[in-house]
Amino acid sequence: MNKRTVFLVTLLAFLLLAGFGCGKKAVEAPADPAAHELSEEEQARLAEERRKQEMERQALAERRLQEERLAREREKAETMVQIQEARDEITQKRIHFAFDSYELNQEARSTLQKISEHMKSFNDLRLIIEGHCDERGTAEYNLALGERRARAAYEFLVLLGVHSNQMQIISYGEERPMVPESNEAAWAMNRRAEFKVLD
Amino acid sequence: MRYFLYLLTTFVLLSFTPLQGSAQESLHIDIFGPGEERVNIFIAPARSLDDDLLPRPEQGAEIRSMLQDHLAFLPFLSPVQPEHILGGPEVDGVRGREIDFRKFNLSRVDLLLTIGLDQYPVHPGTVEIRSFEVFGQRMVLGRAYDLEDEDQIPLMVRRFCAELMEYLTGNGDFFRSVLAFERKQGENKDIWSVTPQGADLKQITRLEGITLSPAWSPDGEKIAFTLLRDNRHQLGIWNLQTDETSTFNLPGNTIISPAFAPDGRMAVSLDPMGRPDIYWLNDDYRLDRAIMEHWAIDVSPSFDRTGNKMAFASGRLGNPHIFVHDFKNRQVQRVTYEGRYNTNPSISPDGRYVAFSRQTPDGHRIFVADLANGRERQISFGPGNDEDPAFSPDGYFLAFSSSRSGTYQLYLTTRNGDQPVRIPTGQGNAKAPKWGPDRNF
Numbered sequence: 001m002n003k004r005t006v007f008l009v010t011l012l013a014f015l016l017l018a019g020f021g022c023g024k025k026a027v028e029a030p031a032d033p034a035a036h037e038l039s040e041e042e043q044a045r046l047a048e049e050r051r052k053q054e055m056e057r058q059a060l061a062e063r064r065l066q067e068e069r070l071a072r073e074r075e076k077a078e079t080m081v082q083i084q085e086a087r088d089e090i091t092q093k094r095i096h097f098a099f100d101s102y103e104l105n106q107e108a109r110s111t112l113q114k115i116s117e118h119m120k121s122f123n124d125l126r127l128i129i130e131g132h133c134d135e136r137g138t139a140e141y142n143l144a145l146g147e148r149r150a151r152a153a154y155e156f157l158v159l160l161g162v163h164s165n166q167m168q169i170i171s172y173g174e175e176r177p178m179v180p181e182s183n184e185a186a187w188a189m190n191r192r193a194e195f196k197v198l199d
Numbered sequence: 200m201r202y203f204l205y206l207l208t209t210f211v212l213l214s215f216t217p218l219q220g221s222a223q224e225s226l227h228i229d230i231f232g233p234g235e236e237r238v239n240i241f242i243a244p245a246r247s248l249d250d251d252l253l254p255r256p257e258q259g260a261e262i263r264s265m266l267q268d269h270l271a272f273l274p275f276l277s278p279v280q281p282e283h284i285l286g287g288p289e290v291d292g293v294r295g296r297e298i299d300f301r302k303f304n305l306s307r308v309d310l311l312l313t314i315g316l317d318q319y320p321v322h323p324g325t326v327e328i329r330s331f332e333v334f335g336q337r338m339v340l341g342r343a344y345d346l347e348d349e350d351q352i353p354l355m356v357r358r359f360c361a362e363l364m365e366y367l368t369g370n371g372d373f374f375r376s377v378l379a380f381e382r383k384q385g386e387n388k389d390i391w392s393v394t395p396q397g398a399d400l401k402q403i404t405r406l407e408g409i410t411l412s413p414a415w416s417p418d419g420e421k422i423a424f425t426l427l428r429d430n431r432h433q434l435g436i437w438n439l440q441t442d443e444t445s446t447f448n449l450p451g452n453t454i455i456s457p458a459f460a461p462d463g464r465m466a467v468s469l470d471p472m473g474r475p476d477i478y479w480l481n482d483d484y485r486l487d488r489a490i491m492e493h494w495a496i497d498v499s500p501s502f503d504r505t506g507n508k509m510a511f512a513s514g515r516l517g518n519p520h521i522f523v524h525d526f527k528n529r530q531v532q533r534v535t536y537e538g539r540y541n542t543n544p545s546i547s548p549d550g551r552y553v554a555f556s557r558q559t560p561d562g563h564r565i566f567v568a569d570l571a572n573g574r575e576r577q578i579s580f581g582p583g584n585d586e587d588p589a590f591s592p593d594g595y596f597l598a599f600s601s602s603r604s605g606t607y608q609l610y611l612t613t614r615n616g617d618q619p620v621r622i623p624t625g626q627g628n629a630k631a632p633k634w635g636p637d638r639n640f
Binding site for chain 2: 100128136137138139140141143144145147148150151168169170171172173175196198
């Protein structure tokens with residue numbers, strides 16, 4: 001125990017002091033209880049905020065999806081309405097012919113023009129063109145004439161750009177009169193092509 | 200009906216009375232003549248074969264009335280009224296030796312029919328029908344029938360009438376035929392059949408669509424027709440043996456006016472090229488080849504007995520006219536020059552005449568054109584529309600449809616234009632009659 005011992009003790013004490021100093025510093029942060037509690041609350045708050053934000057984001061996305069879906073449905077409904085209107089307009093149209101003739105007159109051509117616009121707008125529409133005759137001819141020749149009438153309409157629609165696979169024709173000859181009477185007015189009404197849209 | 204063929208036995212009555220008086224020429228009618236010959240006919244009231252009273256006299260009256268109704272369809276027979284028979288209409292017996300021919304001769308009866316019955320307790324029994332030439336006092340036709348059931352009476356009457364007509368004209372097919380036709384009920388049309396005398400009305404198809412243009416196969420085993428259903432045309436074939444209908448799809452959109460040629464092949468108007476032309480089908484009812492191709496409408500083929508000639512309607516001259524295609528020399532003969540709408544051709548079995556309907560200012564009327572000399576003759580006079588003429592197998596009768604009563608009904612006339620007789624077919628429009636051999640006969 002002399003100078004060497006004193007030196008060692010001093011060194012040790014210094015080291016201890018130094019050690020305490022460091023220790024004191026290291027312990028300082030956990031030793032602050034207020035800071036620790038705030039952090040947990042903050043975290044929970046933050047998590048809550050994040051959750052809320054996420055929910056809001058989801059709700060927003062849902063709303064957007066919902067709106068998009070409604071828009072789509074609106075659009076679809078509008079299209080359906082448009083298709084239905086097109087169908088109604090097509091099926092209400094008729095073109096008429098002169099006796100023993102399948103020539104398309106100007107009125108028939110403009111009617112077919114309107115039908116072609118609908119057919120081109122809605123590619124899914126399938127059209128049946130019916131050819132009809134009045135009762136003044138005879139049944140078998142009228143069946144052939146009805147075919148010519150339906151075909152005249154069909155070929156004009158093809159010229160106007162309607163796909164041929166959207167259309168089929170049938171002749172009813174004199175079997176389905178529109179007006180089941182025997183006079184000039186009835187005959188003129190019965191010489192016709194009608195348009196049906198397949199479901 | 201088929202079993203009747205076995206139940207109904209007929210045998211020829213051999214008791215021909217010897218020819219008496221002068222050698223009078225037999226009663227024969229030339230149905231291909233000018234149509235002015237008339238034979239006065241009388242059917243004596245039925246009586247018992249063994250001089251007893253008939254247990255069921257109403258049966259004899261029914262047979263007599265049915266014979267009268269059937270023979271009334273023959274325009275060359277004029278019935279003599281019972282009150283015009285001097286000394287009364289009765290006969291003392293049904294056999295030649297029992298008949299006082301003088302009173303019938305004085306009453307201008309040419310042909311006398313007697314009906315003799317031997318009624319069994321339940322069955323109708325034996326029926327003997329004899330036909331006598333009054334002037335020559337000789338039996339020209341005698342037949343006996345054993346009937347098991349009353350239902351056999353109509354067939355017996357048709358058989359006797361067929362033989363009597365054959366004796367008189369050389370052809371009795373009028374009574375051995377059956378007509379197929381379209382009958383409308385509600386929105387639908389089906390094929391029905393009826394004898395040309397209006398008996399045995401039967402529904403053939405039940406397809407819930409519009410069936411049109413029936414056509415018999417030459418053997419009477421099938422009827423072809425057009426079916427309009429489900430937005431398309433199909434070819435329908437009804438089979439007699441199975442009583443079933445098959446349908447066939449063919450190229451194009453229309454199937455119009457099927458017709459069997461005498462060899463059994465089918466011709467039909469189709470539009471695979473976008474216009475109705477007449478094509479042959481093969482045995483499977485598939486497209487074979489075009490008989491002719493033309494930009495205009497060609498429909499309604501009708502064949503003669505040999506199959507060498509086919510009449511058809513064509514719009515090739517701008518309006519429908521009648522033409523005849525000759526398969527041997529491959530030439531097309533124009534038949535109609537008058538009018539602007541000539542359709543519905545029916546060529547006679549011998550290939551000499553073509554009947555058709557022409558639109559006149561008063562409606563459609565039936566005309567007959569003679570292909571040999573180009574002459575034509577109007578044989579129907581309405582009112583209304585007379586359409587769909589169809590030559591009978593003997594070439595003498597024509598069935599057609601007419602709206603003269605307000606609705607379309609079937610009528611019979613002859614090539615000579617005899618007074619049309621309506622064929623009863625029940626309610627609903629009846630159109631498009633076509634003759635076929637009756638396989639149930």
